[in-house]
Each structure stands twice: as structure tokens, then as C-alpha cells.
Amino acid sequence: MKGYLTLRPGKRLSSFHLHRKSIWVTVAAAIATLAVAVISLGMGEMKVSPLDVLKVLIGMGDEQNTLLVQQFRMPRVVVGMLVGASLAGAGAIMQGVVRNPLAAPDILGVSGGASVAAVAFLLFFETVSIKWLPPVAFLGATLIMFLLYALAWKKGVTPLRLVLIGVGIKIAASAVVTMLIMFSPFLLQNKAILWLTGSIYGVSWADARMILPWTIGLLLLAALMARRVNIQQLGDDISMSVGSTVQRDRFFLLLICAALTGTAVSVGGEIGFVALLAPHIAKQLIGPSFGSALPLSAFIGALIVLIADLIARMAFTPIDVPVGVFTSAVGAPFFIYLLYRNRNR
Amino acid sequence: MHALETRQLTLSYGERNIIESLDLTIPRGKITVFIGSNGCGKSTLLRSLARLLKPKEGAILLDGEAIAKRPTKEVAKRLAILPQGPVAPEGLTVLQLVKQGRYPHQSWLQQWSEEDEKMVVKALEATQLTALADRAVDSLSGGQRQRAWIAMTLAQGTETILLDEPTTYLDMSHQIEILDLLYDLNQTEQRTIVMVLHDLNLACRYAHHIVAVHNQSVFAEGNPHDVMNEELVRHVFQMECQITRDPIYDTPMCIPFSKSRLGAGATAGSSGANAEKEEQKIAVHA
Numbered sequence: 369m370k371g372y373l374t375l376r377p378g379k380r381l382s383s384f385h386l387h388r389k390s391i392w393v394t395v396a397a398a399i400a401t402l403a404v405a406v407i408s409l410g411m412g413e414m415k416v417s418p419l420d421v422l423k424v425l426i427g428m429g430d431e432q433n434t435l436l437v438q439q440f441r442m443p444r445v446v447v448g449m450l451v452g453a454s455l456a457g458a459g460a461i462m463q464g465v466v467r468n469p470l471a472a473p474d475i476l477g478v479s480g481g482a483s484v485a486a487v488a489f490l491l492f493f494e495t496v497s498i499k500w501l502p503p504v505a506f507l508g509a510t511l512i513m514f515l516l517y518a519l520a521w522k523k524g525v526t527p528l529r530l531v532l533i534g535v536g537i538k539i540a541a542s543a544v545v546t547m548l549i550m551f552s553p554f555l556l557q558n559k560a561i562l563w564l565t566g567s568i569y570g571v572s573w574a575d576a577r578m579i580l581p582w583t584i585g586l587l588l589l590a591a592l593m594a595r596r597v598n599i600q601q602l603g604d605d606i607s608m609s610v611g612s613t614v615q616r617d618r619f620f621l622l623l624i625c626a627a628l629t630g631t632a633v634s635v636g637g638e639i640g641f642v643a644l645l646a647p648h649i650a651k652q653l654i655g656p657s658f659g660s661a662l663p664l665s666a667f668i669g670a671l672i673v674l675i676a677d678l679i680a681r682m683a684f685t686p687i688d689v690p691v692g693v694f695t696s697a698v699g700a701p702f703f704i705y706l707l708y709r710n711r712n713r
Numbered sequence: 714m715h716a717l718e719t720r721q722l723t724l725s726y727g728e729r730n731i732i733e734s735l736d737l738t739i740p741r742g743k744i745t746v747f748i749g750s751n752g753c754g755k756s757t758l759l760r761s762l763a764r765l766l767k768p769k770e771g772a773i774l775l776d777g778e779a780i781a782k783r784p785t786k787e788v789a790k791r792l793a794i795l796p797q798g799p800v801a802p803e804g805l806t807v808l809q810l811v812k813q814g815r816y817p818h819q820s821w822l823q824q825w826s827e828e829d830e831k832m833v834v835k836a837l838e839a840t841q842l843t844a845l846a847d848r849a850v851d852s853l854s855g856g857q858r859q860r861a862w863i864a865m866t867l868a869q870g871t872e873t874i875l876l877d878e879p880t881t882y883l884d885m886s887h888q889i890e891i892l893d894l895l896y897d898l899n900q901t902e903q904r905t906i907v908m909v910l911h912d913l914n915l916a917c918r919y920a921h922h923i924v925a926v927h928n929q930s931v932f933a934e935g936n937p938h939d940v941m942n943e944e945l946v947r948h949v950f951q952m953e954c955q956i957t958r959d960p961i962y963d964t965p966m967c968i969p970f971s972k973s974r975l976g977a978g979a980t981a982g983s984s985g986a987n988a989e990k991e992e993q994k995i996a997v998h999a
Contacts, residue, residue: 369808369830371847374825374830376825376826376827380826381822382822382823382824383822383823383824383825383826383827383829384824384825385812385824385825464802467802469803592821595816595819595821595824598813599813599816601801601802601805602799602801602802602810602813603796603799603800605760605765605794605796605799606796606799608763608764608765608785609763609765609789609793609794609795609796609866609869610789610793610813610814610816610817610869611784611785611786611787611788611789611790611816611817612785612816613785651803651804652804655804655805655806655809655849656802656803656804656805657805657809
């Protein structure tokens with residue numbers, strides 16, 4: 369068993385088998401994410417060197433840099449990482465459970481469901497605390513998830529048909545969103561449209577604090593179910609044969625996936641293709657074993673959103689382009705490539 | 714006690730019954746092979762024995778206890794099934810696949826016990842995959858891939874193993890390789906093996922017990938020497954044949970008559986089928 373690290377702490381109490389390559393690739397991705405975060409914190413109209421950024425992070429920066437980095441730039445970077453990790457986690461879960469390389473919450477309209485719920489909330493419940501946005505988005509995502517399940521997954525549909533049904537749902541969702549915006553007061557329209565294109569412009573520490581517990585908690589929950597995802601990847605029959613409770617596990621995993629999608633959408637809007645791209649990159653690097661692929665996907669998702677947002681912020685100053693524009697620019701061609709590769713399945 | 718038993722088992726897809734009120738016993742420590750024509754319900758029966766399909770009526774007993782009433786993880790420690798044509802996710806290595814056979818023996822804290830390691834190493838050795846352990850399953854040849862899935866099933870460490878057409882899509886040498894492997898397992902470890910096979914001659918060669926499924930029930934069962942005859946083939950497969958002896962193993966061997974290739978019937982004995990063939994021949998010439 370070379371290439372694996374066997375840990376058996378506590379005599380016969382516990383035992384683990386860790387893939388060495390996965391560990392160091394994940395550590396490398398984590399370091400890369402932090403490095404890009406530090407660079408991103410220093411970039412902007414007023415440049416701060418990475419060293420000064422680090423000083424601020426450990427509480428030793430001067431007053432001006434601290435204000436700039438901590439109050440103005442950091443919320444956006446932190447939210448970007450959390451949103452990216454949430455989307456990537458949701459995508460990894462969905463690809464594993466549906467056993468479909470084309471599946472991702474944004475492609476199948478689950479993000480769309482979250483958007484409908486979130487826009488409706490923003491427009492109709494203006495006075496209710498914004499804290500309720502993630503659960504509301506989660507509710508919308510969950511409803512679409514089960515609609516999708518009822519329509520498509522019952523009898524094991526082909527990848528392409530699932531995508532077709534998902535695209536249909538997605539278009540319907542965006543139509544509802546457009547309608548909601550049309551009938552809303554002018555002032556809110558602008559806000560809703562900016563939010564919809566997938567933008568983390570102007571987020572605050574309050575936003576970061578709002579989604580942090582959801583992202584971390586849900587990803588941990590998903591990690592705890594890694595064995596169950598792995599076995600689901602082998603198909604229902606095999607899962608049942610080895611004594612896994614397939615239907616129950618799938619239900620919980622899809623709930624986690626919907627919740628992660630809702631979390632990301634509630635702050636970032638629909639940032640496209642991150643949920644599709646990140647797990648694919650992770651699996652290319654270390655293989656499909658979910659226990660390793662989930663954390664690596666999360667870091668890669670964070671990295672993608674960070675880099676896309678950095679470009680969005682810097683390339684066309686003073687215009688702040690929504691980050692979703694850049695993730696889609698990379699993601700859409702990749703999606704077409706995947707469609708092409710799966711055309712005969 | 715029998716390894717597996719069905720009591721008044723009725724299986725159905727929607728309104729249509731596939732198997733009706735069947736009482737069947739699977740002998741312990743033997744190789745049992747289900748034969749039958751396409752769509753006769755032999756795969757359905759096999760799947761139901763492994764609780765993958767809920768019976769409409771009746772019960773399945775594993776070691777004398779109703780399988781539906783036992784926790785599924787407990788069942789998984791005694792019985793494994795390899796379904797037809799399983800697909801591994803892209804990039805999954807042989808080792809990662811075989812490890813997952815240990816699922817029923819593991820928990821969140823207990824993911825790689827010494828017992829797990831021992832069983833996985835043994836399963837890889839038995840299927841001669843040790844050298845390929847780090848290769849991706851989807852990069853293997855058909856025969857190797859099927860061996861990897863069998864290794865996973867072996868790692869599960871169950872006394873009873875069910876396999877649905879384990880030799881489909883394999884060329885002849887790989888078919889023999891897989892069946893030899895299963896035969897050895899049965900001989901050396903007395904595991905109970907139940908499988909669906911399409912090739913009657915290989916079924917007769919490897920099975921201790923043959924079950925011919927036909928018309929929602931079992932047409933005949935028993936030792937291949939006793940049950941394999943022209944009448945069974947005529948009933949179950951709607952095909953005329955001659956049963957002779959396998960020149961190497963002396964097991965029954967079925968040689969089918971062709972309907973379109975005329976002329977052969979003249980030298981193949983004197984059954985009713987030949988008269989029919991002759992009539993056809995005349996009809997064609999007329």
C-alpha cells in the first residue's frame with residue numbers, strides 16, 4: 369500500500385488510510401489560496417505590498433494599511449473564498465451523488481431556485497433582517513432540487529437528459545426572477561440585478577459572518593459522509609449490496625448540496641460554473657475519492673473565485689465587473705467540452 | 714441449513730409478475746447457476762435474493778432468517794452481489810475500488826483496520842491484481858476490470874456471493890479465467906456461489922446445481938448430469954438441440970440445431986426436429 373499513510377490511533381479504537389498525494393496537493397492548494405488572498409488584499413487603487421498585508425494580518429500593520437486591508441478589502445476576499453468553497457462543495461456532492469460529470473447546481477437550475485427565493489425575499493420582505501437570506505435561498509434551492517429529483521432521477525436518466533431538464537428549470541427560474549424585478553420599485557431593481565450577475569462587490573463583514581458558519585458547518589457535514597458518497601459513486605446496486613442506506617444518504621447529501629448552494633447564492637448571487645469546474649480539476653489531480661476530493665475542491669473553488677474577482681476588480685478599473693462574468697468565460701467553454709465528450713452516453 | 718431459500722416468492726415489475734409463488738433452495742457451499750432465456754426473470758430472481766428488489770409477496774431466507782427483517786449492514790457481512798455491468802467513476806484505482814468492499818465492516822472511526830487491510834490484500838492476490846492496484850479501473854482491459862469488481866466483492870468477506878452474468882462481454886479466454894477463479898474460491902474456501910450464466914456448456918461445466926428458470930417459475934433444478942437434456946432446452950429456450958458429452962470434462966454439452974443452415978440435420982440423428990427441418994427444406998425448394 370505505498371502512497372498511503374495508515375493511522376491507527378488508540379489501539380483498536382480507530383483507523384484511517386490517507387492518500388499521501390491528496391494530502392500534499394490539498395496543502396499546496398491551501399497555500400496557493402492564501403497567497404492569492406494576500407496578493408488580492410494588497411491590490412487596488414492604493415497598493416499595499418504583500419509583506420505589509422501580512423503585517424496587518426498578524427496585527428502589526430500601520431493604521432492606514434489596517435483600515436484599508438481589514439475594513440475595505442478583507443470582507444470581499446473572505447466572502448469570495450467562502451462562496452467559492454461552498455459552490456465547489458455543492459458541485460462535488462452533486463457530481464458524486466448523481467454520477468453525472470455534467471451535474472452542478474448552477475447548470476441544473478438549483479442556483480436559479482435559490483435566486484428566485486432570494487430575490488423574492490429582498491423585494492417582499494424588505495424590513496426583515498438580512499440574516500434570513502441564506503435559509504431562504506436554501507429553501508428555494510431545496511424546492512428545485514426535489515422538483516428535479518421527481519422529474520428526472522427516478523428511473524436513472526442519461527446525463528444529457530438530466531441536463532436538458534435542468535436547463536429547462538433554470539430558464540423558468542430566471543424568467544420568474546425577471547418578472548419579480550419588473551414588478552418591483554426602481555431602487556431595488558438595480559440592487560437585485562447587480563446581485564444576480566454574481567458579484568461580491570460591496571460585501572461587508574456582516575455578510576462574511578453570516579455565511580461563515582454555514583459554509584464551514586456544511587462542508588464538515590459533507591466530509592463526514594465521504595464514505596457514503598464514495599459508495600454511491602459505484603451505483604445503487606453496489607451501494608445496497610454493501611449495506612449502505614442509499615436513499616436516505618442521498619436525501620441528506622442533496623439537502624447539504626442545496627444548503628451550500630443557497631449559502632453561496634445568498635451573498636454572491638449566481639456565480640456560474642465554479643461548482644462544475646472546481647470538482648473536475650480536483651478529480652483530475654487526485655482522483656474521485658470523495659474524502660480527498662471534497663477539501664481540495666473547496667480550496668480550488670475558493671481560488672477560482674479569488675482570482676476571477678481579482679481580475680474583475682483590476683482589469684477594467686474603475687469599472688468593477690461582476691466576478692460571475694469571468695468564471696463563466698472560463699467555465700462555459702469547459703462545459704461545452706464536457707457535453708461533447710459525453711455526447712454518446 | 715440452506716444458504717438461501719425462497720418461500721412462496723412472487724416478484725413483479727408493475728402489474729406483470731416475473732416470478733410466481735416460487736419455493737427454491739440454494740445449497741450451501743456449492744456453485745449454483747441460473748439459466749434461462751432472455752427476459753425469463755433469472756436476473757430479477759438473483760437480485761431479489763440479494764434484497765436489491767423487494768418481493769411482491771413471499772419471503773427470502775438467508776441462513777434461515779428473513780432477509781428483509783435483518784439490518785442491511787448485517788446482511789452485507791454474509792451476502793454480496795455483483796450486478797451486471799457495474800461502472801466505476803473515472804480515475805478510481807483498483808485499490809480504491811476493492812477497499813470499498815469493506816464498507817459493511819467499517820465505520821467513521823474505523824476506516825482501515827488490520828482486518829480490512831488483510832482482506833483487501835488477499836482479494837487483490839486472489840484476483841492477481843496486486844501489481845495493478847494503483848491503476849485506474851477504467852484503464853484496464855475488460856477481463857481485468859471484471860476481476861477488479863470481483864475482488865471488491867471478495868473483500869466484503871461474505872460466505873455467499875451472487876454474480877449476475879459475470880462473463881458477459883468477455884472473450885472466451887477471459888470467461889474461463891473468471892469462472893476458474895470462482896471455482897477455486899468455492900473449492901478452497903467453500904463459499905456459496907450463485908450466478909447467472911448464458912453459456913449452457915460453461916454452466917454445466919462449473920455448476921454443482923443448475924436452476925432452469927422458465928415461465929415465472931423453475932422448470933427444473935439439480936445436478937447438470939441429471940437435469941440437462943433435450944427436453945429442457947426445448948422448453949426453456951424453444952430450441953432443438955442434441956446433448957452430448959464434453960470431451961474434456963464429461964459434463965453435458967448442448968449442440969443446437971440451426972434453423973437456417975440446412976443439411977446438417979441429415980447427419981445429426983433422428984429426432985422430430987429433423988423431420989421438421991426436412992419439411993422446411995422441401996418448402997424452400999418448392
